[in-house]
Amino acid sequence: MPKAKETVLEIDLKSLEHNYRFLRSKLKAETKFLSVVKAFAYGSDSEIVALKLQELGTDYFAVAYAKEGVTLRKAGITKPILVLHPQAVNFEALIEHCLEPSIYSFGILDQFLATVQEKELDHYPIHIKFNSGLNRLGFGEKDLQKLVSRVQDNKSISVVSVFSHLAATEDKNEEEFTRNQITLFEQLSSVFCASLNIQPIRHILNTSGILNYGDAQYDMVRSGIGLYGYGNDPKIDVQLKPIATLKTIISQLHQIDPSESVGYNRAYFSKTNRTTATLPIGHADGIGRQYGKEKTHVLVKDKLAPIIGNVCMDMIMIDVTDIDCKEGDEVIIFGPQLSAHQVAKTADTISYELITGISQRVKRVYIP
Structure with a gap:
């Protein structure tokens, strides 16, 4: 690469490929991989990075907001895109571009149901977010039966995944807390899926989770920071390449x-x-x-x-x-x-x- 002549951010796609393959190597063959490309792919370039990851074979993408997903669709991304923090005002654009919302509260559920029913849509894919201890977004244990009754027999939507977010997978001192989160997710997701007689994708692991809690892979894992070259652990950082x-x-x-x-x-x-x-x-x-x-x-x-x-x-x-x-x-x-x-x-x-x-x-x- 020639020397810089101005302020630039160089993005090395070979390093991205290295990181993707390294993280994939930690998974079972059948485990799906979700690539997190929110916030301009962690400050790099969401379009270029996502196109490369799609070429490499990632199964899913995740963004924070609908606008980010729309950008990816316009860039040529055809893989499913999970919107982690959808806002009701963006539901029209979300549906127009075939993005898949995380449903994390009854308010968001009601507003999304109203939108898809108004459009007379059938089996629109949604993702159910459970709060297992991060206390940021998601349904809790007390919400479970009400959630089941609201989703049950509703043909407007189809639950394609249930997931949660771990709080401290990089901190070995918090292993007990993390294990308790995984156990709670197992309980909540199992009851939810059994009550609805469905088998959606289940996922809870982030980058540090992939590296430290590989026994909890479920059906899919999510990686953000690891793809960009950082593993929250010096031993892992030397095996990754900053992109x-x-x-x-x-x-x-x-x-x-x-x-x-x-x-x-x-x-x-x-x-x-x-x-x-x-x-x-x-x-x-x-x-x-x-x-x-x-x-x-x-x-x-x-x-x-x-x-x-x-x-x-x-x-x-x-x-x-x-x-x-x-x-x-x-x-x-x-x-x-x-x-x-x-x-x-x-x-x-x-x-x-x-x-x-x-x-x-x-x-x-x-x-x-």
């Missing part, structure tokens, strides 16, 4: 005298003669102010350079005093050489937040 590399360049070098300040609010003062570099990337691109004031480093010529002062909207300044570099040289913000996990940790956050926050104004380039 995205955020690169920029040095726009200008400055020689800073002792006691001079750099940037807004004079947040950095030099104690000695320093050389600084200004980069064309800032908090409008997803690198927030929390990364400034020498908390976080970037890579210049394979050497670490601290971000100094306050991050600006469109620029950051770094200290390159001990690095032999020039204007136009490439700078790595994160990627395989400097993982998003490492960078995010310096700002007391997680890789998910960093990679999904990269602005859409950053140009995407692709390595096929």
Whole structure:
């Protein structure tokens, strides 16, 4: 890949394929694979990533909202798409583009039933979400009998899956809690399916669940962060490949005298003669102010350079005093050489937040 000439997010599709095949290798042959491509495929490019995953053979996709699913359909995605957090206002578009809603409350169920009945649809696919302990979305144990009665013999809809979401699969200290979640899901889904005499797809495992609780694969698993190169475990991270590399360049070098300040609010003062570099990337691109004031480093010529002062909207300044570099040289913000996990940790956050926050104004380039 040629050196960057501007701020770009490189997306390596070979690394995506590697991660997909690695995660698939942890599954039984008959277990289906759902690829989570919400939030622009975790900050990369949902259309390009989804098309590659469809080519590789993923069985299902998941997005957060209907608008994301519509984008995928227009891009040529034909596999089923689960909408994890549908809103009633989007039901018309959801149905128009053959998207499949997660039904997580009686309010959403009633509104969706009204929509499909008004359109005189038969057996429209839905997914039932159970709350097993994350306490975010989903039906609870007390809702079970009422839910069965509402769904039973309703020909407008067809339950194609029942699922739940685990809260702490990456945390070995929470194994008992996770096992209790799995047990509760087993109980709720079994009673629900037996009461309706149906055999839908059942799924509960996320990326860390695939790696740590493989005995609970059921019929399908879901992976998001793992596809993009992060496994929430150092032992797993070395077997995955980050698909995205955020690169920029040095726009200008400055020689800073002792006691001079750099940037807004004079947040950095030099104690000695320093050389600084200004980069064309800032908090409008997803690198927030929390990364400034020498908390976080970037890579210049394979050497670490601290971000100094306050991050600006469109620029950051770094200290390159001990690095032999020039204007136009490439700078790595994160990627395989400097993982998003490492960078995010310096700002007391997680890789998910960093990679999904990269602005859409950053140009995407692709390595096929």
